[in-house]
Amino acid sequence: MAVSTVVQPCARCGARWAVQGRPMHWCPRCRGVLLSPAPVDAPPQRRNYRWVARPPGRPRSRETRPSSRTSAPVATPRYTEIPRWGLRDRPRRPISAPRSRLDRWTDRLIRLLTTTAVLFALSAAAEFGRYLLLMWNRTRLIEPILVYLSDWSVRVFAVLALVVALMTAVALVGWLIEARRRAYAADGQRDPRGMWALLLGCVVPVVNLLWPGVFLTELARRHDDPRMLRAVRIWWSVWVLNGVMAVVALSFRTASTLQAQANGVIFTVYTDLVATAVVVLSLWVVRSCEGLDLRGRRRLAKRWVPTGGPAVPVIEPVHPAGAGSDDADSAAAVPDPAGPAAPLAADAEVVQDVRAEAVSGADSEQEEVMAK
Missing domain, CATH: 1.10.287 (Helix Hairpins)
Structure with missing residues (x-):
């Protein structure tokens, strides 16, 4: 029986099987793929396969030579979360912290301050209109419709100003808490005053004449801004003045004489004007903390620099007459x-x-x- 000189090597186990007719496709031993038939003693250039043994980590190509320089160690790839691949991948949006109702009020702070200032100015105008009617009524009668309109304008604007002022106060407290938190976090610290201490110090009557100025002064010193500290001191003085004037204006409501009531009306005008100034100064303090001016524009730093150069003589000195x-x-x-x-x-x-x-x-x- 003639031995076949044509074999088919197995790509998996390496066994060579003699070809006895039609070539096979699968290795009878390991069920691996059999390569195409080739002579046993065929030279390498005639073979359609070759075995290459390489240790792990070596390059696969013969032309590629290992580099003499060793590369720096690379960190092990890792995922911060479980990867989820799909046909259309979108980056995950950062999860924002849940916002409280106080934060929603803070977002409307500038609008609330502007509205409050306008309402207090209108309330002062309504009180001044009533005072003019009182002066006119000393010599002549007043139409009932004018008295009706004056009374309702004073009441409506006074109530609206007080309601919006309370809403603005809540928004300012929220802004103060957030501004202090950011200022202390910038230095890697935590605000030593808790939220409830700040809230009660700004809301409780009589006490709120002192502690808001203290809280704002601490914030201004954290920012190390002399202009903000000056704005806080001016605001604090006008805030205390407004509180005292509000108490005096309420005491005029219990007056029994007409002259005292008229004095109470004109004093209420002054109180409303001072309240308007407090709101404007509050806006100034908020803008100063953000590095802006009262109109919301970015403040420009002023620096003094030396100008000019060394003095140069206008006329050069005259040389001796012997010079050529x-x-x-x-x-x-x-x-x-x-x-x-x-x-x-x-x-x-x-x-x-x-x-x-x-x-x-x-x-x-x-x-x-x-x-x-």
């Missing part, structure tokens, strides 16, 4: 880098005139000596 004309021409032609061309030309002409007078003076003196 070449030196004079060269001295007159040398430009001064510190000044324009026109003044330099004029200065050169002046220098030449001075030198010419000096030379002529020296020649005349020499002629007089020779004549003697």
Whole structure:
């Protein structure tokens, strides 16, 4: 029986099977793929397969040579979360912290401050209109419709101003808590005053004349901004003044005489105007904390820098009369880098005139000596 010289090696176990007719596709031993038939003693260039043994970690290509330099160790790849692949991947949005109702009020702070200032100004105008009616009523009668409109305008604007002022106060407390938290967090610290301490110190009557100024002063010193500290001190003074005036205005409500009631009306006008100033100053403090001016524009830093250069003589010193004309021409032609061309030309002409007078003076003196 003739032994076949054509074999089919197995790609999995490496066994070689003799071809006895039709080539096989699968290895009878390991069920691996059999390569195409080839002679047993065929040279390498005629084989359609070759076995290459490489240790782990070596490059697969023969042309590739291992680099002499060792690369720096690379960190192990890892995921911060379970990867989820799909046909259309979208980056996950950062999960924002849940916002409280106080934060929602804080977002409307600027609008609330503006509305409160307008309402207090309108309330002052309504009170002043009532005072004018009282003055007019001293000599003549007033139409009932005017009295009705005056009463309702005073009541409506006073109530609206008080309600919106309370809403603004809540928004300001929320802003104060958040601003202090950011200021202390910038230095890696935590606000030593809790939320309830800040809230009660700003809301409780009589107590709120003192503690809001203290809280704002601590915030201004954290920012190390003298302009903000000055704004806080001005706001604090007007805030205390407004509180005292509000108490005095309420005491006029219990007056029994007409003159005292009229004085209470005009004093209420002043109180509303001071309240308007408090709201505007509150807006100023908020803007100063954010690095803005009262109108919301970015403040520009003013720096004093030295200007000008070293003093340069306008007319060069006159050289002795024995100096040649070449030196004079060269001295007159040398430009001064510190000044324009026109003044330099004029200065050169002046220098030449001075030198010419000096030379002529020296020649005349020499002629007089020779004549003697």
